[in-house]
Amino acid sequence: MSDSSHPIRSYQRIFRPDRRIYQIDGRRLPVPGGVPLEWLGWAFGALVLVLVLSQRQVVFALVLGAIGALLGASSHGARGAVLAGAVGFLGALLVGVVLGWLAWPLRLIVAPAMLATLAGQASPDGRPAHRYLTSWVSVRLRPACHSLDRPIPVEGVVHVWAPQVWVAPDEHSPVLHHGRVRGPARLVFGRPVVVIPARGRLIVRRAEGHRMRAGERRAEVIELSEGQVVEVRP
Amino acid sequence: MTFPLRYAHGNVLVGRGGEAAGLYRLAMTSYPYLPTGEKWALQRRLQRLAHTIAADFSLWRVSRAYPADRYVQHTAGLLDARHQEPQVWQTFLEGHRDRLRQLGSHIPECYLAVSLAAPGHAGVGSGLVRSVDRVRRRVEELAGIGAESPISGGELSELLTREQRIFERVGGVIGARRARTAELQWLLRRASCRGLAEPELDRHWQPDALIMQTPGGGVGFQPLGHDLARCANAAITEQQHTLAVDGEQGRCYQAMLAVGALADAPEFPGSTAEVMFAPLEAVGFPVDAVVHARWLGNRQALAQVRKRIADVEHTFHEQVQGAAHGPSLLAGEDRVLAREYEAQLQAGGHPPMLYAFIGLAVGAGTEEELERRVAALKEQYGDITLHRPAGLQRAMFFEHLPRADGWL
Numbered sequence: 001m002s003d004s005s006h007p008i009r010s011y012q013r014i015f016r017p018d019r020r021i022y023q024i025d026g027r028r029l030p031v032p033g034g035v036p037l038e039w040l041g042w043a044f045g046a047l048v049l050v051l052v053l054s055q056r057q058v059v060f061a062l063v064l065g066a067i068g069a070l071l072g073a074s075s076h077g078a079r080g081a082v083l084a085g086a087v088g089f090l091g092a093l094l095v096g097v098v099l100g101w102l103a104w105p106l107r108l109i110v111a112p113a114m115l116a117t118l119a120g121q122a123s124p125d126g127r128p129a130h131r132y133l134t135s136w137v138s139v140r141l142r143p144a145c146h147s148l149d150r151p152i153p154v155e156g157v158v159h160v161w162a163p164q165v166w167v168a169p170d171e172h173s174p175v176l177h178h179g180r181v182r183g184p185a186r187l188v189f190g191r192p193v194v195v196i197p198a199r200g201r202l203i204v205r206r207a208e209g210h211r212m213r214a215g216e217r218r219a220e221v222i223e224l225s226e227g228q229v230v231e232v233r234p
Numbered sequence: 235m236t237f238p239l240r241y242a243h244g245n246v247l248v249g250r251g252g253e254a255a256g257l258y259r260l261a262m263t264s265y266p267y268l269p270t271g272e273k274w275a276l277q278r279r280l281q282r283l284a285h286t287i288a289a290d291f292s293l294w295r296v297s298r299a300y301p302a303d304r305y306v307q308h309t310a311g312l313l314d315a316r317h318q319e320p321q322v323w324q325t326f327l328e329g330h331r332d333r334l335r336q337l338g339s340h341i342p343e344c345y346l347a348v349s350l351a352a353p354g355h356a357g358v359g360s361g362l363v364r365s366v367d368r369v370r371r372r373v374e375e376l377a378g379i380g381a382e383s384p385i386s387g388g389e390l391s392e393l394l395t396r397e398q399r400i401f402e403r404v405g406g407v408i409g410a411r412r413a414r415t416a417e418l419q420w421l422l423r424r425a426s427c428r429g430l431a432e433p434e435l436d437r438h439w440q441p442d443a444l445i446m447q448t449p450g451g452g453v454g455f456q457p458l459g460h461d462l463a464r465c466a467n468a469a470i471t472e473q474q475h476t477l478a479v480d481g482e483q484g485r486c487y488q489a490m491l492a493v494g495a496l497a498d499a500p501e502f503p504g505s506t507a508e509v510m511f512a513p514l515e516a517v518g519f520p521v522d523a524v525v526h527a528r529w530l531g532n533r534q535a536l537a538q539v540r541k542r543i544a545d546v547e548h549t550f551h552e553q554v555q556g557a558a559h560g561p562s563l564l565a566g567e568d569r570v571l572a573r574e575y576e577a578q579l580q581a582g583g584h585p586p587m588l589y590a591f592i593g594l595a596v597g598a599g600t601e602e603e604l605e606r607r608v609a610a611l612k613e614q615y616g617d618i619t620l621h622r623p624a625g626l627q628r629a630m631f632f633e634h635l636p637r638a639d640g641w642l
Contacts (some may be wrong), residue, residue, distance in 0.1 A: 003269070003270050003271045003274075004270060005501045005502060005503060005504060006501070006502060007499035007500060007502070008499065008500055008501075008502045009498075009499055009571075009574070010496050010497065010498050010499065010500070011571055011572075011575040012495060012496065013498060013568065013571065014542045014545075014546060014568055014571050014572045014575065015538075015542060017542070017545045017546065017549060017568075018549070019549070020549075020552070021552075021554025021556075022552050022553060022555070022557050023552075023555065023556035028558070029556070032557070032558045032559065033557070034552075034553075034556065034557060038280075061396075090275055123624065124624075125621045125623040125624060125626075126492065126494050126619060126621035126623070127621075127623060128641070132623075132624070132625075134625075135623065135624055135625025135626055136624060138624035138625055139472060139474065139624060140471075144471055144472055144473075145469055145470065145471045145472075146469070146472070146628065147464070147467045147468065147469050147470070148236065148237045148463055148467050149236040149237065151470055151597075152470060155469075155471070155480070168250050173496050194308055214378055
């Protein structure tokens, strides 16, 4: 047992090898520190992306739009789906147009090399660039507020659950409402009404303020036979 | 990113994928007052613990607010009434209590969760099997067909037997006792009021399960997972680098940090080696820390290190033959380091290897205070970088909850 301070050796460095290519078939590359394999991966990926985007294919733009729409729908519903889908579709076409304006050395060599250099050197939050980008996009696409894994509305945002609600009066209503009843039935009104015979049906109106004419009668209960129709017109 | 627990039976935690762990509360030591020799002894004991348990484990270092209100009650009896005035003593203690309240004093506690996976699960290719299993579960969840089957009585009693074995192993190396249900509740509930207040506990809380008759005629337990989930279901609003958590005690702001690469040869005893102690004690506010460690047996560790030896040798020879300035100093050092580690693994004790993640969680009542605390903490860690990953804050929040699968 030691009574003094000593260093404790950490071996984590050997588990993060920096893989580089220094030569190909015995020929040294003209890069002093070698070319990192990660850089090559990024450059290849960027080149493929540039080639695909510069084709301005509607199918590819549609695929990107669909991916965007799916992500948007999962977080912001139909509105998010439309918006993210449109951004994906139009963005892919627009980038294709911009790439088309560039000369081929710029498009096929300089752009992928720049992208690979940037991605290889940047490690925001201690993570590789692609992981950071994925998180950055996902945090913007997914709902901001959760209770465990269930999305919930953000404070201050009002969510209307049923914007259109149909309300129908029932027998407890204190006022007379429009209605049409076909017999057989027995109608009981809360207060007396005027029954006016019309063509093939009976019209019921409020008794208050009504001047009675011939053939009209006041009633509180109306018995309807088979097929007879009553229309309530307050 | 779902709530990690499905059931808890005493101190046995059961995860959503069937993973199980025994939860223990570790005895604390007044470390700063130990002589250097004793600090080394403690360090070796902890090292032996990782060796002895022979399983994946998680370690939580959390802070409990000192119960200042009970200070007077606890200390009033220390008075010698023959020579002292009780009234003066009472006033004196009340002064202490008020000061303790102002300071927001807290006491650290350590909890250890050890995997109860069957020994065969740690074999060759277990990582691949676990990854495939995780993907399958995720697909099932997305498709809505991920049914959770009841835990059979036999399965539960087997888990309890394994837990007993693990408990004996842990207890043989360091002071520990089984975590209580109230402590599990506290660990779950405190996450939503971290840095703000102490959670209010329900004295009668107990995670429940429906007892069922299984087709084979035995007894099965269908856990009522919401008993556990409702302890941590606060509304979490995720911002780029911060979480706003609306719990029962009010809104608090939290930042989740990941400890970056440790120093290559930190001095022990010393703050660079004591990453779970010195910087956390140096700041005047509570900080929670968690370690999730995946345990690799000696044979697997050796296989890993030999691959790395091949890697470093290859890099060195590539540099010798191809680099314009010859091999770099680091490439040469890495060769020595890899061989040295291989020799250590082959030494008498046949030690295991750990893959570990260290996370920190800071909470505060306001965003400004949170930023101040994070800056103070980063300053204490010095050369060790603390990352605050954007987009992973919510996922990391769940890493600080007691769980049975933190190492996956």
